[in-house]
Amino acid sequence: MCRLYCNGRIYTQAADGLIADSMAVKDNIIIAVGKRLQADSDFSSYKISDLKGSAILPGFVDAHTHFYFLAISMGNVKLDGLASFKDVLRRIELFSSSLDGDEWVVGEGYSPDQWQEYISPDRFMLDRVTGGRPAAIFSKDTHIMWVNSKALELAHIAASTPDPKGGIIARL
Numbered sequence: 001m002c003r004l005y006c007n008g009r010i011y012t013q014a015a016d017g018l019i020a021d022s023m024a025v026k027d028n029i030i031i032a033v034g035k036r037l038q039a040d041s042d043f044s045s046y047k048i049s050d051l052k053g054s055a056i057l058p059g060f061v062d063a064h065t066h067f068y069f070l071a072i073s074m075g076n077v078k079l080d081g082l083a084s085f086k087d088v089l090r091r092i093e094l095f096s097s098s099l100d101g102d103e104w105v106v107g108e109g110y111s112p113d114q115w116q117e118y119i120s121p122d123r124f125m126l127d128r129v130t131g132g133r134p135a136a137i138f139s140k141d142t143h144i145m146w147v148n149s150k151a152l153e154l155a156h157i158a159a160s161t162p163d164p165k166g167g168i169i170a171r172l
Contacts (some may be wrong), residue, residue, distance in 0.1 A: 001026075001027065001028075001047070002024070002025070002026045002027075002043075002045065002046040002047065003024075003025045003046055003047050003048075003049055004022060004023070004024050004025075004037060004038055004043050004046035004047070004048050004049065005022060005023045005024075005025070005049045005051055005056065006021065006022040006023075006036075006037065006038045006048060006049070006050060006051065007021060007022075007050050007051050007052060007053065008021060008022070008023075008051025008052075008053060008054050008055060008056055009021070009051075009053065009054070009055045009056070010022070010023050010033060010055070010056045011055065011056065011057050011058060012033055012058070013058050018033075020033045020034050020035060021034075021035055021036065022034060022035065022036060022037035022038060023037070023056065024037055024043050024046060026046075073106075073108055075106075076106045076107050076108050077091060077092055077095035077096075077105065077106070077107035077108075077137075078091075078107070078108065078109055079091060079092070079107055079108065079109040079110040079111075079137070079140075080108070080109030080110075080111065080140055081109075081114075082110075082114075082115070083114075083115060083116055084115050084116045084117065085112070085115050085117065085119040085121065088110055088115075088121075089125065089128070089129050090129075092105065092107060092126070092129045092130065092135070092137070093129035093130075095107070096129060096130045096131050096133060096135070097131065099133060101133075102132075102133055102134070103133060104133065104134050104135065104136065104151075105130050105133050105134070105135035105136070105137075105148075106135075106136055106137070107135075107136075107137040107138065108137065108138040108139075108140070108142070109138070109139075109140050110137055110138075110139055110140065110146065111139065111140040111141075114140075121146050123146075123147060123148045123149050123152060124149070126146060126147070126148035127148045127149050127150075130148050130150070132150060133150060134147075134148065134150040134151040134153075134154055135147060135148040135150070135151055136151050144170075157169060159171065
């Protein structure tokens with residue numbers, strides 16, 4: 001079956017940002033994308049589908065997604081893109097003050113290499129802005145979790161706690 005979709009906005013993801021208005025499909029395979037393909041005699045036998053200005057987007061295929069983690073992170077404090085450690089602490093403090101009682105402060109996206117001054121955060125810094133609540137903040141790459149004293153207490157982690165097999169508890 002041959003079909004020509006026309007009069008639409010077809011987003012191609014081409015490097016030059018091309019947005020086409022027509023697309024030819026033969027046997028469920030896109031064979032042409034461009035402008036005014038309905039005027040091209042090569043497609044005169046194709047069945048026309050008028051998109052009436054509607055959009056066609058490319059398929060979204062990603063072999064490395066974390067939809068579950070995206071969903072559960074929707075209520076986290078977001079720290080990505082902040083220019084300084086002071087900004088990070090300010091945002092955590094503001095977020096913490098909006099929480100109820102002993103609700104966990106959960107966050108993500110801190111990245112010391114993007115701050116104006118590189119600082120390795122410790123639990124005491126987090127203690128000062130979390131109002132006694134337990135806190136766990138993932139780094140931007142999610143390979144490090146910054147926690148406060150209350151979180152360590154609840155996890156029964158102390159100075160004498162041995163490192164887990166295959167892991168390290170960084171003690172700053």
